[in-house]
Amino acid sequence: MHYLRDVDPEIEASVKNEANRARGGLELIPSENFTSLAVMQVMGSVFTNKYSEGYPGKRYYGGNEFVDVAETLAIERAKKLFNAEHVNVQPLSGSPANQAVFFALLNLGDTYMGMDLACGGHLTHGCPVNFSGKHYKCIPYGVDKETELLDYDAIKKQAIKSKPKLILSGLTAYPRELDFDAFQEIAEEVGAYHFADIAHIAGIVAAGLHPNPVEVCDVVSTTTHKTLRGPRGAMIMCKEEDRLRDIHHPDSKKNLAQLIDSAVFPGLQGGPHDHVNAAKAVAFHEALQPEYKVYASQILKNAKALADELMSQGLRLVTDGTENHLMVVDVWEKGITGKDAQNLLDEVGIFLNKNTIPFDERSPFNPSGVRLGTPALTTRGMKESEMKEVGSLMARALLKKDDKTALAKVKEGVSELCSQFPLYPELPDGYFKQ
């Protein structure tokens, strides 16, 4: 069965090269992971051919009886995983999911609060170049300059002053647990919706290893492909009822779940990606198994071990450590820019991304830090002792960046470690080689 090779050898070669790149390096980008082959199989299935605008049981096209089965399973499994009242699995990815929440709850120009990008927020949390910063008025909150931690008293004072209609809690580069109860208390005090974006931490939330905002907040969005280890996509979870309808939507006949569903379709999206939604169902099934909890717990143990090793090698970590799956290293403190660090580490097979640090004086294109995390390497089976090795290899590369012999040795060490933990060992060698 060489369908791709026969039709398009150039693309086949690029797939093999990518598989080989991923197998041969240490993937530390904290938003990346390796799905199961079952998840990938469904993504390449006949579901990719179908149109099914609408929701299970209420579609605009015929022939959706099997799509309905898959989407309903995804919804029911997500509800169980997160103890959610209502779930919409159709958002195509994290950014469209967040756009749908804004579209459902806010009017253009409304004021809301989200975490500053440099302090660990996301583009869609109010960045001026994004729809969330251009079409709505974001009053960003940051972290304390000294501790680099969120200061909930300061956020509360800011909320009382700016009277936001929505408060967004969530992170892409904040290495600490979020206190969703504190955010909710503030939101309730100022009559704002509380919207949590758990794209990064969904897997550890699902495993019960991080407080679950779904039980607390009005709305929660998440991607499905990060710690959750599913296909590339997203979903929105929310309460059925709109607790602020009298204040913010007095003329609406819709409850919160209906506001969210109609914002996703027909508000913003057309046909859902049924092949991806079916793959989400598979990933949620996997995440409901006891082994997944072991995996999520190992992500956290690995992150702590890696952070400890990096600090013991003399590198400064933002907030001096981590409580979740990620960490941010201040490489500029050692005189290396984030971009140079990313490029240098790429060369030796250590993959991570440049990132701003709180109060960064450098530009986001070449910031002071790098961000890394452990979900992908944990999927490969690595544990604390390997994390110590990874931390030591990374620190050696950074601290001996001008020593070609040392860098060659690091590269050898990376290859050696990777060969002990082959990615997708079930796949034949031909999948990786031209």
Ligand code: DSN
């Ligand atoms: N690109 C994702 C991340 O790396 O955190 C967020 O969208």
